[in-house]
Amino acid sequence: MEDKSCKECNLCCYFTEVPELKKPVLVLCKFCNSNKGCKIYKDRPSSCRNFKCVWYQCPNMSDDLRPDKCHVMFEKLPTKNIYLALVDPKFPDSWKNENVTELITTIINLGNSVIVSSTEKHMFLQKNKTANEVLKEISSFVSSIQGNKGWPLPHTQQT
Numbered sequence: 505m506e507d508k509s510c511k512e513c514n515l516c517c518y519f520t521e522v523p524e525l526k527k528p529v530l531v532l533c534k535f536c537n538s539n540k541g542c543k544i545y546k547d548r549p550s551s552c553r554n555f556k557c558v559w560y561q562c563p564n565m566s567d568d569l570r571p572d573k574c575h576v577m578f579e580k581l582p583t584k585n586i587y588l589a590l591v592d593p594k595f596p597d598s599w600k601n602e603n604v605t606e607l608i609t610t611i612i613n614l615g616n617s618v619i620v621s622s623t624e625k626h627m628f629l630q631k632n633k634t635a636n637e638v639l640k641e642i643s644s645f646v647s648s649i650q651g652n653k654g655w656p657l658p659h660t661q662q663t
Contacts, residue, residue, distance in 0.1 A: 508560050512539060513572035516555055519579075519590045524549035558587065568603050576604050578611075587611050591622040 517536040521529045535543045542548055558578035559570050571577035575598035579588045589608060591599050598604060599620050608618050612629055620627040 513570055515571040515577040522551050574604050585616040587618045589618055589620040
């Protein structure tokens, strides 16, 4: 398989913090060009250079799971068996798509946990669940927390 390229995908430019640029999470980077990628790509900061989403890291993961296509960016936390599934706020139901729930199920069945996170809702899922069980658990959890706001995303730092 050939090397992967982000191409026009830029969800990490929204979801990730870039301390060198004083860019917080959930804010599109000022150097992000939606149609062409990063305006400072050759000189991008080390936090950008070092970040690789799960799709980018997995050579056999299909293009339909590229974050800009499935509208969910998966990130593995460095020291835990926990993955984040960060949902594009423009497509809040994208985590329900079959390809995404199948990936979540695969990650969980490999003994990991997944935190599905949108800007207002967060779900913690554990191993040995089928895609339908995951979807049912997520839907039930979302229903139970409707109206809760202000929960920090799992990968943000609170001061």
